[in-house]
Amino acid sequence: MSYYENKQYIENQFKNWGDIVKREFPVGQNKTINVFITYIDDMVSRDLLEDQIIKNLIINIRIAPPDKIDFSDPYNILVNGGVTTADIKETENIDDAILEVMSGNTLILIENSDKILIISSKGFPKRGVDKPENEIAVQGPKEAFSESLRINTVLIRRRIRSTKLKCEQLKIGELSQTDVALMYVENIADKKLVDKIRKKLNNINVDMLYDSGYLEQYLEEDKFSPFPQIQLTERPDKTASGLEEGRIALVVDTSPFVILLPTVLASFYQASEDYYQRWEIMSFIRIIRYIAGFMAFALPGLYIASTLYNPSMLPAELVLTMASARLKVPLPTVVEIVILELIFEALREAGTRIPASIGSTLGIVGGIIIGQAAVDANLVSPMAVIIISITAICSFAIPNIALVSAYRLTKYFIIFMSAIGGLVGFVSGLLIVLLHIAGINSFGVSYVAPFSGVNEKRYKKMKDTIFRFPYNKKEKHIFFKRLEEDNNEQ
DSSP, X not given: OOHHHHHHHHHHHTTTOTTEEEEEEEETTTTOEEEEEEEETTSBOHXXXXXXXXXIIIIXXXXXXXXXXXXXXXXXXXXXXXXXXXXXXXXXXXXXXXXXXXXXXXXXXXXXXXXXXXXXXXXXXXXXXXXXXXXXXXXXXXXXOOSXXXXXHHHHHTTOOOTTEEEEEEXXXXXXXXXXXXXXXXXXXXXXXXXXXXXXXXXXXXSOOXXXXXXXXXXXXXTTOSSOSSEEEOXXXXXXXXXXXXOEEEEETTOSOEEEESOOGGGGGOOGGGGTSOHHHHHHHHHHHHHHHHHHHHHHHXXXXXXXXXXXXSOHHHHHHHHHHTTTOOSOHHHHHHHHHHHHHHHHHHHHHSOGGGHHHHHIIIIIIHHHHHHHTTSSOHHHHHHHHHHHHHHXXXXXXXXXXXXXXXXXXXXXXXHHHHHHHHHHHHHHHHHHHHTOEETTEETTTTTTTOOGGGGXXXXXXXXXXOGGGOOSSHHHHHHHHHHHHO
């Protein structure tokens, strides 16, 4: 379309936009060439726009000697001398140009030219680099991702300074047009996996993409499993480590969490701090995490099975103590445990939404005062309160909140199985959960790898799971080799 047709089209598209800036002004020595400029207020850098673009267009070109500028070609005037910024794109598609405007860039139309200039001028409000809030480490980097795509990709490139680190940018969302960066290390990440993920991203049909959590749900293969099949992280160092292993990172604009895939169950028990301290103590901590993970979903069910159906498993003194504590409790053990679990879930949710200044008050009131009052009133037994408290503490020992959420749901299934079958029901529930986990695949990698199919040739994969061995014993490119070996076996 011509200059005036493009101008009219832009006017119609941005009709009733109170924050759009549209300005037309003449340039050239004799002010014979019209230039139309469009941008969204407060989404651009005003310093760049006014000093490097508008100033040059209005002032510097006019005072240039006639023999220095060919005014017969207005496009080259702006490209080669009128706009003093390096990031300039051109297009003939007006819809693509409008999309760039809505992304924070500046559109320039030039009279007598069918080309449209796009000036990179993003300057919208954004949060800087803060400390991690969910993946806290005592020792190690204190940087966390923000909601800006470019800041996040820079934080990753700061740690992997190699030309092999690729960053492909896509747009997802018919209305939101959210930028998503597909990052991987060439010659380490599996090419078939990269192609598969790229194809999945291109096939996502959605109006809005607000956060990486949306994208996670579109990418996971087992939609009805409570267990996370994709890992989210807010730490650049963990992302860089995952890329070095052969994993793929998805950076979503407007989201402070980066997606890492594929993933396995063992990945959720690993924390960044594991690699910043000595391997002996961190191996010990990992063992504690695995034990805590088991108790987080199995302890209430085991308590119900042992007290209701199989009290002979326990020492006689302990059985008599628990029985005496429950003499005046009117509720059955199963109902008692479920009610306490639901109350704790409500307390956990309230603690998440409540202002931080009164968070400690909530813990004191809910955990101490109400709990003690309920025991004194013989509404619940002291042992039940202890079991629920230990379960809660164990859940907080797991470094990934997504896995904790899965255990929160699995816990009620184990309680139900234990209530109807005792110890047999408890073991049956565990076997069902284990079979379900074993059947999960995350983009071609078994969820229980490397514990599945372990043999003498594959024992090295175990060196960064339960135990964190020294660095000279650590296997490199873990996920790439898992995919390679699995494909060879198939």
